[in-house]
Amino acid sequence: MAVPALAVLAVYAAQVAGRAELRAPAPTPVLTDRHGAFLTQLGHESGAPDGRHVDYGYWPVTPPERVARAMLALEDRRFRSHPGVDPVALLRAAWQNLASLRRRSGASTIAMQVARMQDPAPRTLWVKAVEAGTAVALTLRYGRDAVLAQYLRLVPYGNGSHGIGHAARFYFDKPAGDLSWAEIALLSAIPQAPALHNPRNPAGLARAKARGQRALATLAAQGAIGPEEYATAIAQLAAMTLPPLPLRPDALHLVLRLRDMVARQGIAGLDPTDARLRTHIDLGLQRRVARLAEARFAALHQDGARQMAVMVVGRGTREVLAAIGSAGYADTPGGAFDYTAAARSPGSTLKPFLYALALQREVLRPDEVIADLPDRSLGIGNADGGFLGPVLPRQALANSRNIPAAALLRRIGLETAFRSLRDLGLHDSAEPAAYFGLSMAVGSLPTSLDRLLRAYGALAGDGMLGDLLWYEGQPAAPPHRVLPEWAARQVTLFLADPQARLPSFPRHGTTEYPFAVALKTGTSQGYRDAWIVAWSRDYLVGVWIGRDDAATMAGITGGLGAGALAQAVLLDLHGTSADALTAGGFPAPEGTAPVALCARTGRPDDGACGPTLLEWLPAGSALAATAEPAPPADALAATASRLSVVTPEHNSRLWRNPEAPARLNRIALRAAVRPQAAQVVWYVDGEPFAVADPNETVYWPMAPGVHRFQVRLPSDEAVSRPVRIVVE
Template sequence: MTRRTRLAALLASTAAVALLGVYGAQVAARATLQAPAPTPILTDRNGAFLTQLGHEQATPAGRRTEYGYWQVAPVPDRVARATLALEDRRFWQHPGVDPASVLRAVWQNLSSGRTRSGASTLAMQVARMQQPGPRTLWHKAVEAGTALVLTARYGREALLAHYLRLVPYGNGSHGIAHAARYYLDKPVQDLSWAEIALLSAIPQAPALHNPRHPRGLARAIARGQRALEELARQGTITGAEFTVARAQLATLHPPPLPQRPEALHLVLRLRGLLEAQGIHGLDPTDPRIRTRIDLGVQRDITAIARAQLAEWRWQGAQQVAVMVMRRQTGEVLAALGSAGYANTIGGAFDYTAEWRSPGSTLKPFLYAVALERGQLRPDEILLDVPDGASGIGNADGAFLGPMLPRQALANSRNVPAVHLLRRMGLEAGFQALYGLGLHEMERPADRFGLSMAIGSLPTTLDRLMRAYGALANDGVMRDLQWYDGQPLAEPRGVLSATAARQVGQFLSDPQARLPAFPRYGSTEYPFPVALKTGTSQGYRDAWTMAWSQDYVIGAWMGRADAGTMAQISGSRGAARLAQAVLLRLHGRTADALEAGAFPIPQGYEPIALCAQTGQPDDGQCGPTLTEYLPAGQLAPSRLASNAPPALASEAEAPRLSILSPEHNSRLWRNPELPPQLNRLPLRAAVRPNVPQVVWYVDGEPFAVATPDQTVYWPMTPGAHRFQLRLPWQDVSSSPTRIVVE
């Protein structure tokens, strides 16, 4: 052998060793079973499809989302037999590469002059699906080597299960367990021979055999019939099974593809929660996640919110958000983030999580904390009078004078709330709201000042929902529950049960809301409801938070640009929305009265108090309210610390008189007019002038108005008595009596 020959041989052997090394390295790098994590399907609490969350991948054609990869353990016998009969008949005999199939493929390819058979075994397909590459001879060789190592390392049963986890079924679906649920809505264990044949037809050309399109379904059925014939020829199925499966396959129509409901904000919220918090006990063979959402409720509140928003658009409202949760458990039944994600102004923002000014919705927590700490008594008199020190007035520009805490909170008076915060201390109030989860601000409390009591401290609707849930549940706070298996903190007491129940009593008393909120309007219900409205400065946000025996709801209305609306307050826009939602949830109409009440604090008893002094009613004090106080512990009432020195020496009470109707009138309704047009104008005369008067009809409050405002009363047959009164003062007109026929 010449020197040149020896050198060539050495170079050839070196190259071969190097090539073998590269080959071995590539095989070793690929010879592990790999699969993306199983992707979940989300359903509502009743099992209805909500969405599925997949793995997003960047491709030359754009981003693509892949689903499935559910584990198959154990592999159902029918699925195993069909898979091996169609894909790898000698699976249990060969070591990962089938020499007989290789020789047959080589012969077919050489004799035809083109590639007709790839001789890929199931193990080789696993190698290719895990790391796809060009269909070159080198890659085929690497796949073959990888298949040999995978078979030796993991065994054939694991390889079969892994193949059934990875194989594509079109429409982004991977793995037969996911495909069975996605296309046929059943577990893989329950697949019939006809259904197995249909699914087995898809992987060869998923786009061509897409069962969601008529032509694709026809092709898949035709290929499935050939698969059944092959299974029968091989003896995998009996003649009787073949006959039944063939007939079933011919008429098989998968149910409609599950469609995500129009609740994109909700889906994005759930995806974010799952990514951030994970899930306990997720089954990798069937990773369906049952959420707490009720899609029926979601659809209802969406329709109600859009209809209500349409009525307010002419006054500048652009967006709306609503949340509903079960009071006892904190389960979120519905969450509407906006009126429309892509087709409304600012619709892409999720307003259940946007930081906004809460208006007066924080007041109940200040009252609850003050009651719990002994800084406020339920029989204490607070003063709603002008206060130059804070420069804060009331939204209506009026002042109602001395009043009980029940009235001050139910009427949402700003001045008493500001003075209560001053009494508590800015920092103490700021930290109390932090402890309730209403903010995460690290700024000093004086950055917000006393206006923190009326909305300068921003928060979000979902935070308000959790905090109001604590008020509604004896001071016990729970995390909002969105889905089964969600990691949740242990419920914890953030307020005493006594303070929470006291505030609930304040907020559920329609009589205590007078005169700011007239009876039988948007804040009144035929069953017990505690509620608080809120309006931010400049009418930028309108809120209503409410709870009944069964539900807690939150409603918000506003603008995407944080601009002002035309006097859309919480008691107008948001309260009407909340009322419509709660009535729908309870299946009631506004006039269907229902008995019931919220529980009173344990060890407390009812007592009638004079509304202006807080003293027990002696029959001489004028307006009264029923308050609950510790049994046998009634203490003398005291004026609040902001009482002005001249309070006791105010000018004499105004004189009130009724101009219309005339006393002892007898009136007739026009039978040709619709009932809503048979109205009687009510007119008053007051000297000297006052900001507000209350019209009483038959002893019940009917309307709050300015003295020069004409009020219209719907005429009803019978004898009636009219009277004018000042809000929370023992000043009234002489009664006027009429008869309507």
């Protein structure tokens, strides 16, 4: 008999030793938006007989004294005196169970419950004995306070919530240390039977309140609560109603992306005791963008559009503020796909990177005239079938001409461009560059909206490329330089010039704004995809419109289809309307000077070249030097001492409102003359405009384009320095 007994004892000791450690699942995060509004929570999923089951919480906690007292009052009154097993409770339970055939009295201590929660098993006598031994071992090894903290980390509070830290946030949206006595009593009542005491249904709430009253009475008897506190707590508990259950917003694609990113990349610096993960999403903005998208998408649906995606990113921070993954998750064709991450033909949206690369590698100059003319060797034509002839790079890119872009790609080299686009994160294709050929410039290389926004962040960020940031603690490498600052700024200025977009994009349409915006549209072959990426001083916005089956749409382009939505979003972001006027623009490359160039020849404006464009050229270049020939020394002295244009300011950029009355679309011209003279003559674009008293304000009606203002004296060679402005 001794040998079997020793064998049983050895098995028992081994099982107790194997369980005598404190173990807990990893804390599960609650995701909020950037302002703390509930977004979703991520849990531990497991299979269950009745289907999928998710557990939340397990936040480690230092038990607040009041919470500990309430829990011990209900679950283990002699916790501080027994070694993990309560002999008194065991004897009482045994007597009660023998005396009654129906009643079963338990004797589980806090430590025994910890052992059971860590290693759940069917409730046999052997299992109970192992739990008792484990309880003693845990208490001896870690001490009572650690065992109590473990209990309050693991104990279930119903509705998937585990641990007092999570339950306090889940039910009352506050830390456990801030719970009132009434709230503590209610939560302490739940663990004995979470389903029976579920506070989210009326019957369960009533039972939890009744059990909570018992806890308060015990605490009052122990002197833990004074008479006034007890009366207040009883009244509050009786009247208690729970705040509404936090609901996930209607942004399932966003939630699923965040869930996958957290599972794949992890979280750096998350506080496990209060595992709220703050994302960079702005739920208020997310809802506004969704409403704007829904309103404008409805008009495109009749032309064959069936899906869309929108993203908003902080320009300086790279933080993702809003992301709409589809036109409707469950109620649109293919709506379950997240089109912010879907690879599609990008149309012309890769062209800006080719121009930036060409500038960087010095195979293109901003003042170089390039040909938009038929070229059969390219195998590519313009989308409109026409040609603009000789154009400046600013015009070629702003008009999204295919022939100049393909020719530029040939000059750069397929392999070089292909590698550069990969370095920008726009693709990870295993195919060789030759597989795509020159059509890479017009959309043959697939990419996705989120990849585009990341790469365009380098253009908008002075050449620095960094990951898009979705949540705090997201592992991300520091931004690194992929383009020279001057090249990124030059391309930004190309794309921010409404005048340069003519004639392909009409003025005052979906691609024009009352503030400085750089943008690039894209339309894939057969109108299968319509894109736009646009950025202002503060925001970067990307829009894609298409179909789930990649079929054609009826003439929906990036400029008209996607452009209208991007415009609505940016106007909302800036809190303005299309007819407002806002000063400001994008910075020019360091060490450059503005030069008005003849659009057809690239030479400085001599006053007789027709259309002009304002270009930024190196300050020491020959063109910049000859753009403003220096007057004779005596005339320069007279200019400096006698005449100057006070307003408008040199190199200012102004916007004309076509819907405003003519009296409002004008510029005030003011001059300074020392010593005083009887009259001055105002010259606009080299032609006399008005004769006026030097102190008189003259008004000039605005006209789009680049303009030059000077003041002269009627009977003197003196002339002011020219002031150039751009009217859009």
